[in-house]
Structures are given as C-alpha cells and as structure tokens.
Amino acid sequence: MNTAITDLLVEARALTVRYGAKRAVDDVSFTIPKGRVVGLLGHNGAGKTTLMKALVGLARPEGDLRVLGLDPRRQRVQLLASACYIPDVAILPRWARVEDLITLLSGLHPKFSAERARQLLRRTSVGLGDKVRTLSKGMVVQAHLALIAAIDARLMILDEPTLGLDVLSRKAFYEMLIDEWCDGERSVVISTHQVEEIESLLSDVLMLNEGKLVLSISLGDIDARFVALSHDAAVAEQMAAAHPLLRYRTGPGPGGNAAIFDGPPPAHVQALGQRVRPSLVDLFVALTRRPELDRTQF
C-alpha cells in the first residue's frame, strides 16, 4: 500500500522498551496511517500496554518513534493535545463528580468539548452529579469513554477500553467509534481480549507475542496471505504433514477440523479440504501460542 509520509500518524522503527533486563517490547517496527482502526492483540504480558505507553511518552523506548510527527518523550504535552489515551478504564479520580471532571478537562485539554461530553453522557446511565466512587465499574467505564470521546483528537489509543462493560454498552461504544470517530482522517489503536467482537471494526492488526511483533497486516491482506482449509478427520495426518501454523476443531463430528497455512499450501493439500476464511482468533492462537502446546493440541 502506497502511503505518503504525511499520512502516517505513527512510525515506529526498531522500538524496544526495557524494564531492567526484561524487554517488554522487543525490536518492533510498524506504521499506522490515518483513517485506520488498528487492533493491538497479544496475550497478557505480551507488551501491548508498554507499547501504548511508549506511544504517549510514558515509557522510554530505544529506537525511533514518531507519533503525529512528534517525539512522544520530548513533546508529550503537544502530542497529548492531539491524541487521547485511555490507559486503563476505571481510573477516574474517585473523589470527583462527573461534572467536576468535565470542568477539569475543559481547562486542561484544548480539544475537549464540554457540551459534547454532556451529550455523550446523556446516552449512558451516568449522571453529571454522580461521584465516581458511587459508580459501578461499568458506569465508570462509560463515563470515561464519554469524556475521552469528547476530545477532538487525531489519534485515539485505547487499552482494553471495554473491560467491565456489558454487551449492550460494548456495542454502543463500538457504534460510537464507527459513527463518530472513523472519518478517514483519524486513527484508533485499540487493545482488547474480545477479539471476536471487534474483528468487524478493524482495518489492521498488530499482534505481539512476548514483546515481539509477530504480525502487522491489514485485514484485507489476511485473506490473501493466510489460507484456512476445513477438512475431514480422515485427512488430518496429511494436513499435519504439510506443517500448518495451527490445526483446530471447528465443530463436532468428523468434518469439524481446520488448518491454517501461512501462504498457499501445496496443491495436493489444498485439494484435501475446502478453503474458509481464518478468523482473527484462530490466527492469533496460531501465531502466539507456545510451541509446547502444539503437542497437546490434538
């Protein structure tokens, strides 16, 4: 994909973040153009939060990193004026009322709209006079998301934003994201464990495994690169001999098996099954599971 430099909101080259001897992010390189919804996927401890912190200047990386053309460490204040970040939900100050937070954000963020925040909060069950400490976890999440969504930012970085939300609230958040944020100019980086739910929203995926970037791809290119073959149990051994990335069950019965290949498998193997679209979850498992689990898979 030909992307002009000016269209790139995030450029990372050989990015490494260390905590002592441990490399939480290990030699990661990627770009994020404008107008993308990027899913940042990985197991617990894969480095997602650390990478997000590096993007907003809260972690000290080695390598090159430019976000909105700025150095996140040296130009953190300017960056956060045009980017919004939810580090972790349910971290609003417990002493504050919701209206207090609107007042404070109005004075601290140049692109925050108090009216917009009130409008978004009207869609939730949170009242302006409610104290954060009296809200349930889900209501705190709703309030935080409404406040952040009222910021007219070019880049939104969300670390597990829907944790604690019920399914209706999650759906409402995703709809808000699509209807009001994704305008072709802004980008969203979102990390979540609910991969199946957001797969339809995503345009790109970054997969981390133990700090390393194992996949950086657009969802459109996934179909071109990865081949999933649904097959009978009778041909399982022939499938296995072709060294797929992952073999898994798709359902009960002898026909409920599948295998994922990185690139087209040999023609004789393709003839053994029927091509299906690999889900993001299955791809995620294929690329990030530990090798010793392979032997116990079947």
Next chain:
Amino acid sequence: MKPIPTLIRREWLQHRFGWSLMAGIPLGLGLLLVAFGQVQVESDEIEQAGAALPTMLALASIAASALLLFGIAWLTSVILVTGLSRRDHADRSVEFWLSLPVGHVPSLAVPLGVHLILVPAAALVVGLLGGVLVSLVLVTRVAGVGAWFSLPWGALLPATLAGAGRVLAGLPLATLWLAPIVMAVVLFTAWFRRWGLVIVAVGIGVGSVVLERLFGQPLLSQAVAALARNAGRSIVGAGRVEMGTHSPEQAEAVLRLVPGLALADLGHAVSLLASPLLLGGLIVAAGCFALLVDWRRRGAQAAG
C-alpha cells in the same frame, strides 16, 4: 485551555470539604465557647486594663482566631504535601492525570504552591474574618454591644491588617526556608512510599549524630535547626522590635505603631534571605524537584 488555574481548581474540588471543616470547626467551636462558655476576667486585670479592655479582648480574639486557623492549615498542608507525590496512586487515577496534556512541572508545582502558600493564606484571612465575629460576641458579653461598636477601629483595623499582611508576606519566605526539607520528604515518599518520611527523618537524625560524634561537625543539625528557625522568623519576629512600656490606656497609641513595626519586621525577614544556607537549601530543593519531575516522567513508578 488554562492549565494552572485549572490545577488550582482541582485542589479546591478535591479538598473543599476538608478545608471547610478545618476552618469551620475551630471557628464554630470558638464562637460557641465565647457565646455560651464561661468568660472569666480577673478583677485586677479589669482594673489594670481599664477602658482598653474591650480593645484588648477584640485584638486577642481576632489574632487568636487568625493564628489558630493559620497554624492548623499550615500543619495540615505540610502533612498533605508530604504525601502529594503518591496521592493519586491508591485509586490509580495517576494514569488519568498522566494521560492529559499537562506538563510534569506544573502538575507537581501547582499543588505544592496551593497547599504550602495559598491554603494557609486563605485560612488566615478566614480566621481574621471569623475573629471579628468572635470579638463581637466576646466584647458584647464582657462590656456590652456598644463597646464593640465603640472600639478604636481606626487603629484596630490597620493594626490587624498589618499583622495579617506581615504573616502573609512572610509565608512564601518561610516556604523557601523549609523547601529543602519538604521537597526531600516529597521526593523520598515518591520513591519509597510511606517509608520516605522515615528515611528522611532517620537520615537527618542519624546523619547529624554521626557527623557530630565521629567527625566533630555539627553542620547538619545546625543547618536544619537554622532552616526551621529562619522559617519561623520569616512569619514573625525576624528582628528586635522595641515597643517600649505602655499602659493599657495607651492601647490605641500602640496599635498605631503596629503597621510600621510589621513593615520593619518584614524588612528584617527579607534581609535574612541573603544567606548561603538559604542558597544551599534552594539548590537541594531544586534538585529534589528535578528528580521528582524525572520520576513522574518515567510514569510515576515506585522505586523497587
């Protein structure tokens, strides 16, 4: 976008209830005591004070209210400030504040300024106003309400305002003298949580003893004592003030001297600033603040 006024407002929004209680309870208790409690003035004191008794009672109640609230506010603020670096960690809201486009320097400096200077100053003003109310009740009980309205306000008000002005002007100076100790505690609390205060206290104590006993150098203990002494002098009593001996009847005349005396005392307090000890202390305080900013820049993580 107005970060500094908004950060000041944050402190008000977070602490307004506590501050209201801090001012309201002592004043309320004081008013109740003078209104319904036993007011005992010895007959020889009445005789000695003569016509100046209401003036002296008014002055005492105004000064006591103002200084009491000032002292409570200052002590409370110093205690709060020592935990400032860690205050948003319990509910993890520090990550919320770090996600906003506000620099580390104003995020740390504004709360320090609010708690160490603005809050005690505001408490002093509230105490003054409350003290006027207390004086009304007290003087009325002792000498009747007419006596309160007959007080020499032309001398009393300027004296009161001059005294309050002296304390208010001295407050930032006192803060400068105490800055190295306060900032050391704030920094060590950031690094070591509750152990920070212990480490600083033990460090100063043990360090003083070691330097004095083993090396014959009482430098550390003398420096800390001098910092505390000069901080106190910055508030009041920086210079020798000759008031002479006046009889109670000359109370009004004495009151008229207060503004000049307060100004002279302030001058002495300012002259104390030309001190290598203060310069060294400010270098230490600046160093601690720089390390605090660096700690916050790293994401405000704990040491170890």
